[in-house]
Every structure is written in C-alpha cells, then in structure tokens.
Amino acid sequence: NIITFANIPALNFFGNKLIGQNIGSELRIPDLLDAIDHNRQDKLIKKIDLEIKFPTYKYLKADIISAELENVIVIMRDYTEVKKSQDLRSDFVANVSHELKTPLTSIKGFLEVIESSAKDDPQMQKKSIKIMQTQANKMQILIDDLLMLNRIEQQEHIKLRDGVSINEVLKEVISNCTELANEKSINIKFINSKKNFLVKGDKEKLTVLFKNILDNAIKYSSPNTEISFEANSKNGKVLIAIHDQGIGIPKKDILRITERFYRSDNGKKLKIEGTGIGLSIVKHIINQHEGELRISSIEGKGSEFTVELNEFNNY
Ligand SMILES: Nc1ncnc2c1ncn2[C@@H]1O[C@H](COP(=O)(O)OP(=O)(O)OP(=O)(O)O)[C@@H](O)[C@H]1O
Ligand SMILES: [Mg+2]
Incomplete structure (x- = not known):
C-alpha cells in the first residue's frame, strides 16, 4: 500500500x-x-x-x-466544522429539553395531586396551583430567553450605526432593577463623570445587555452590599464597568460562563436559580456591537464586568 x-x-x-x-x-x-x-x-x-x-x-x-x-x-x-456545529446543535436540543422537562414534570405531578390526594383539600389545591404557576413562569422565561438569543444571533452580522446615550441606557436599566435590589438592600451607585457618552449601537439591545449583567450582580450578591457602574472613554472606546461585592466566580469558570447553559457551581451551591442563558445573550450583543467583554473576579469578594463599546462620532 x-x-x-x-x-x-x-x-x-x-x-x-x-x-x-x-x-x-x-x-x-x-x-x-x-x-x-x-x-x-x-x-x-x-x-x-x-x-x-x-x-x-x-x-x-x-x-x-x-x-x-x-x-x-x-x-x-x-467535515470537522460541519460535525462541530451538528454536535453543538444536538447539545443545545438536549439542554433545552432538559430545562423544559424539569418544570413540566413538576406541573404534571401537581396536577395529579389536585386530581387525587388534594381533591377535597382546598388548601393543598391552592398550594399546588401556586407551585404550578411558578413552574409555568420558569418555562415562559426560558422560552423568551431562547427566542431573544435566537433573534440576536441571527442579527449579529448587521452593522450598527446609530448613536446611543450610555447614560440613558444605564439609568433606565438601574431604575428597572431598583425594586429587585431594594429587596436585598443592595445599593446601586452610578459613578457618572457628567459626560454623556455616545456609543455606536442599538438602544434596545444595549438595555438588554446591561440588564443581564446587573441582574446577575444582584442575584449573586449578599444583602447589604453595593453595586457600582462606572463609565469612561479612552481612544475612541467607551468602557462601562459594573462592579459587585458578590460571591465571585471561580477562576476556571470565568472563560466559560458566557457559553449558553453554562453555570458555575458558585450559584448552584447556594441554590440561586437560573438557566445560564443571560451571559450568552450578552456575548452576542457585544459581538454585534464589535465590542469586548472582560471579566475579573475574586471568589468571596466580588466581580467586575467591563464592557468596551465603540464611541459614536458623526463623521
Ligand atoms: N456577578 C456575578 N457574580 C458571580 N457569578 C456570576 C456573576 N455573573 C454571572 N455569574 C456566573 O455565571 C453563570 C452564567 O451567568 P448567566 O447570566 O449566563 O446565567 P444565570 O444567571 O445562571 O441564568 P439566567 O439565564 O437566568 O441569566 C452564573 O450561573 C454564575 O455562575
Ligand atoms: Mg443571569
């Protein structure tokens, strides 16, 4: 031969x-x-x-x-690339099915409870319905997140040219999350250098981006801590840093947490709920904006997510 x-x-x-x-x-x-x-x-x-x-x-x-x-x-x-994308797709289907199956199983279980053991027990019925509502909401959130991720992935190649005020975006995101933060007595600080930074981008998507990062900062922080936003510009770039005093992220996970469905053990151990979609949405929005995401974190001390975007100029 x-x-x-x-x-x-x-x-x-x-x-x-x-x-x-x-x-x-x-x-x-x-x-x-x-x-x-x-x-x-x-x-x-x-x-x-x-x-x-x-x-x-x-x-x-x-x-x-x-x-x-x-x-x-x-x-x-x-066929290496074709095979890789096929594998990715089948992993994705398996993950989605699993994430939907868990709440669905719970709903079916409580329907059975209402039909049988709780037939004449209005209190138990009420309790079951409440759980079913929570589980149905979970499914709804997951589906909404997946649709959003899909839409953003499909639009990733579209160039963005509009100028968006970062201050306006951050103010809106912070005010939307204030209630959630107040529940944990978390103080959100916006260190505003008075300058109104304009970035090249899409306002709605930038709002989703910072909402997801802030949502995590609140979720993975203990009560009575502080979260700060800081915006600066340098060499045509606008840098927005979101700093929290939360549980932190293990070093080995930092590179992986933007993968869809990836969740570090840090939150799972504390029974903090989530599906691991948030940061993958963040990553795709940043890609479309031709920006960058940097994450630094110390376990037990806190994390900092820095988003780098392109400054908008009229010429
Ligand atoms: N500020 C943070 N502090 C500590 N860990 C974080 C922080 N942000 C993200 N993480 C870690 O990164 C993982 C992925 O975050 P991501 O937002 O993608 O998913 P999630 O919050 O678990 O679920 P959801 O889809 O509801 O957002 C989290 O599960 C958590 O382990
Ligand atoms: Mg999240």
Whole structure:
C-alpha cells in the first residue's frame, strides 16, 4: 500500500512526506486501511467516516474507489466544522429539553395531586396551583430567553450605526432593577463623570445587555452590599464597568460562563436559580456591537464586568 500520488490539500493536511510511503505507517487510521483492503477484494466503492484525534480533532468523510492497475483512489473531505456545529446543535436540543422537562414534570405531578390526594383539600389545591404557576413562569422565561438569543444571533452580522446615550441606557436599566435590589438592600451607585457618552449601537439591545449583567450582580450578591457602574472613554472606546461585592466566580469558570447553559457551581451551591442563558445573550450583543467583554473576579469578594463599546462620532 504505497502512496503514489497526493494532491496539494492532502499534502498540507497530512504533512509533506506522503508520496512513496506506506499508507499504513503514514496515516495510521485502521478503519481507512480496512476499507482499502475490502475495496481491493470486491472493487466496490466504500464510503466511510473517520475521526482523527491527533494532533487535533478532525472529522473526515472518505470515498475509496478502485482504479486501474490495482490502484486505489482515496478522496477525503474535511467535515470537522460541519460535525462541530451538528454536535453543538444536538447539545443545545438536549439542554433545552432538559430545562423544559424539569418544570413540566413538576406541573404534571401537581396536577395529579389536585386530581387525587388534594381533591377535597382546598388548601393543598391552592398550594399546588401556586407551585404550578411558578413552574409555568420558569418555562415562559426560558422560552423568551431562547427566542431573544435566537433573534440576536441571527442579527449579529448587521452593522450598527446609530448613536446611543450610555447614560440613558444605564439609568433606565438601574431604575428597572431598583425594586429587585431594594429587596436585598443592595445599593446601586452610578459613578457618572457628567459626560454623556455616545456609543455606536442599538438602544434596545444595549438595555438588554446591561440588564443581564446587573441582574446577575444582584442575584449573586449578599444583602447589604453595593453595586457600582462606572463609565469612561479612552481612544475612541467607551468602557462601562459594573462592579459587585458578590460571591465571585471561580477562576476556571470565568472563560466559560458566557457559553449558553453554562453555570458555575458558585450559584448552584447556594441554590440561586437560573438557566445560564443571560451571559450568552450578552456575548452576542457585544459581538454585534464589535465590542469586548472582560471579566475579573475574586471568589468571596466580588466581580467586575467591563464592557468596551465603540464611541459614536458623526463623521
Ligand atoms: N456577578 C456575578 N457574580 C458571580 N457569578 C456570576 C456573576 N455573573 C454571572 N455569574 C456566573 O455565571 C453563570 C452564567 O451567568 P448567566 O447570566 O449566563 O446565567 P444565570 O444567571 O445562571 O441564568 P439566567 O439565564 O437566568 O441569566 C452564573 O450561573 C454564575 O455562575
Ligand atoms: Mg443571569
């Protein structure tokens, strides 16, 4: 099984020393060697999928075709990216189904309670209905979040040109969250440098962005702490830092918390509820704004989320 010819993409993919070598010692892909052997025997086209783990993960589709003079032609196509996006999609479906199933199971359980053991117990009925309402709300929030994420992902490539006042956005977000913060006696401070910063963007999406970050800051903070917003500009960029004195994020999780459905153990341990969608919405909104997100955190001390956006100018 000596390789007599390889085209340039094959040489680039497997390294330059293919020609003249034995395919078994060069490629070391047992399934491929098997398929070549079978093809030599029955001369029928073989189609196989190959997964290579080293040096990096690759997913290939190969056709093995018999040619003249006992030669065999192997055509390989690189499907790594297609495979990755398929895997991502099926993970996503599994996650969504799981997140919806939990409240649904609870609702079905309490419907049964109302029908049977609580049939003549108005108090228990009331209690069951209350739980069912909470669970139905959870499902509603998840679905709304997913629809929002989907819409934002689809619009991610659309360029944004409008000028948006960051002060207006932040004031609106803060006033929307004041009630939630008051419940925990959390004080929200807006360190306003008096300048009205204008950024290039979409007002509605920027509101969603900062609402999600502030929502987390409140959710993952203890009562009687402080959250501060600070805006500054530098070299055509506007930097907005949101600082909390909350539970903090373990170092190993900082890079992952913007992935959809990813939740660190920090909140799960304390039974703080959530589905892990918020920051993935944040990430996509920032991408569309061609901005950046930086997260720094110390466990037990607090976290700082810094959003960098492009300053708006009229020319
Ligand atoms: N300010 C913060 N302090 C500590 N941990 C945080 C903070 N913000 C985010 N996290 C961590 O990042 C994870 C992901 O946040 P994200 O907002 O995406 O999801 P969530 O808050 O769990 O759920 P939801 O979809 O309801 O927002 C959280 O579960 C939490 O572990
Ligand atoms: Mg959140």
